[in-house]
Amino acid sequence: MKNLICTLFLLIGTMVLAQGTDLSDDYNRIEEKVIRWRREIHQNPELSNREFKTAEKIAAHLNSLGIAVQTGVAHTGVVGILKGGQPGKVLALRADIDALPVTERNDLAFKSTVTSEFLGEQVGVMHACGHDTHTAILMGVAEVLSKNKDKVKGTVKFIFQPAEEGAPPGEEGGALLMIKEGVLKNPDVDAIFGLHIKSEIPAGVIRYKSGGTMAAAQRFVINVKGKQSHGSQPWLGVDPILISAKIIDGLQTIISRESDLTNEAAVISVGKIKSGVRFNIIPESAELIGTIRTLDYDMQKMINRRMEEMVPAIAKAYGGDATIDIKSSTAITYNDPDLVVKMLPTMQRVGGKENIQIQKAITGAEDFSYFQEEIPGFFFFLGGMTPGTTESFPHHTPDFIIDDSGLILGVKTLTEMSLDYLNMTN
Ligand SMILES: [Zn+2]
Numbered sequence: 001m002k003n004l005i006c007t008l009f010l011l012i013g014t015m016v017l018a019q020g021t022d023l024s025d026d027y028n029r030i031e032e033k034v035i036r037w038r039r040e041i042h043q044n045p046e047l048s049n050r051e052f053k054t055a056e057k058i059a060a061h062l063n064s065l066g067i068a069v070q071t072g073v074a075h076t077g078v079v080g081i082l083k084g085g086q087p088g089k090v091l092a093l094r095a096d097i098d099a100l101p102v103t104e105r106n107d108l109a110f111k112s113t114v115t116s117e118f119l120g121e122q123v124g125v126m127h128a129c130g131h132d133t134h135t136a137i138l139m140g141v142a143e144v145l146s147k148n149k150d151k152v153k154g155t156v157k158f159i160f161q162p163a164e165e166g167a168p169p170g171e172e173g174g175a176l177l178m179i180k181e182g183v184l185k186n187p188d189v190d191a192i193f194g195l196h197i198k199s200e201i202p203a204g205v206i207r208y209k210s211g212g213t214m215a216a217a218q219r220f221v222i223n224v225k226g227k228q229s230h231g232s233q234p235w236l237g238v239d240p241i242l243i244s245a246k247i248i249d250g251l252q253t254i255i256s257r258e259s260d261l262t263n264e265a266a267v268i269s270v271g272k273i274k275s276g277v278r279f280n281i282i283p284e285s286a287e288l289i290g291t292i293r294t295l296d297y298d299m300q301k302m303i304n305r306r307m308e309e310m311v312p313a314i315a316k317a318y319g320g321d322a323t324i325d326i327k328s329s330t331a332i333t334y335n336d337p338d339l340v341v342k343m344l345p346t347m348q349r350v351g352g353k354e355n356i357q358i359q360k361a362i363t364g365a366e367d368f369s370y371f372q373e374e375i376p377g378f379f380f381f382l383g384g385m386t387p388g389t390t391e392s393f394p395h396h397t398p399d400f401i402i403d404d405s406g407l408i409l410g411v412k413t414l415t416e417m418s419l420d421y422l423n424m425t426n
């Protein structure tokens with residue numbers, strides 16, 4: 001009897017484990033294709049809002065799968081809509097497709113030798129952020145899900161997004177333009193998933209964070225007005241350079257004395273100061289330009305408010321005037337905590353519990369955040385470093401390299417997360 005119970009448990013255990021692994025044949029078949037696509041895209045990188053051939057390749061693939069395709073979304077974006085075998089919710093999966101003006105420096109057989117014009121200059125073009133892997137992974141997910149349409153309870157929207165790195169000056173682009181053009185409507189999307197490959201995370205590992213994951217980026221410009229005088233007679237003028245120094249000092253106290261850094265990190269950096277022409281003239285004005293990074297909207301509001309109070313007040317205290325203008329350039333990549341809790345068991349089942357790890361907040365920004373301002377979303381990081389090595393090169397650099405043995409985990413995770421999410425009743 002005891003043996004029978006044991007056997008029964010074993011059987012049930014095997015059945016539970018088998019859940020989600022019944023697509024293993026599909027995954028085995030798709031891995032080689034995903035790696036091939038990734039290498040082809042890597043060898044043919046295109047800059048933001050110029051992803052013409054990449055878009056053609058994606059559209060041709062989606063068409064071959066019988067998925068309804070929209071092209072020319074936000075210039076070069078491609079959207080595929082897969083209606084599952086059963087009615088249900090609508091889930092979006094997003095991959096960014098653009099490359100960077102970086103000249104590749106390695107010995108890969110599929111290294112990019114492409115050059116292009118960027119801001120009037122001829123530059124090398126490289127997938128130096130790994131968006132080639134995102135594109136290939138999502139093409140793979142589209143193939144596996146479309147071949148298993150009967151298991152899809154609802155609709156999956158595949159969003160291939162241009163210009164994540166930023167549209168060229170004077171152009172719109174990226175996630176914001178896609179949303180403006182209605183990518184989250186008709187059918188209305190309930191939730192969105194996305195991933196980013198990371199050169200410093202070992203292949204086979206996924207890292208994630210609940211809540212604020214990547215920072216909101218804001219740009220600020222401060223104009224300080226003083227009164228010009230001879231350098232030898234400061235008492236006859238108002239020194240805007242001294243006021244600038246006091247302002248910079250003051251701004252740092254907003255971070256070190258007023259921000260609850262145990263909640264989330266926050267950064268204010270002044271990156272540029274422009275003032276003066278000569279050693280013996282106290283100039284009339286100064287301009288300070290900088291960036292603010294926040295991971296929590298309440299903290300962002302407080303920091304912005306305090307900067308707006310402090311800048312003119314400090315200038316006034318020293319007899320001058322100052323104005324500050326703050327503009328947001330990217331929102332917080334905010335992972336909906338409920339969605340994270342819901343999807344974590346799927347990730348752990350697919351990747352193995354020990355391989356699903358917590359990621360610290362990142363003060364860099366990502367425009368996936370705009371989708372998350374509209375609907376709940378989950379954005380996580382996929383390992384791209386050769387297992388067993390410790391050497392990796394940062395994103396956006398000529399030596400950046402990704403080991404494509406980690407891509408299949410991305411395909412599996414997004415596929416299983418899609419099936420499980422659409423199967424959930426709430
Ligand atoms: Zn990047």
Ligand SMILES: [Zn+2]
Nearest residue numbers: 129130131196
């Ligand atoms: Zn990127």
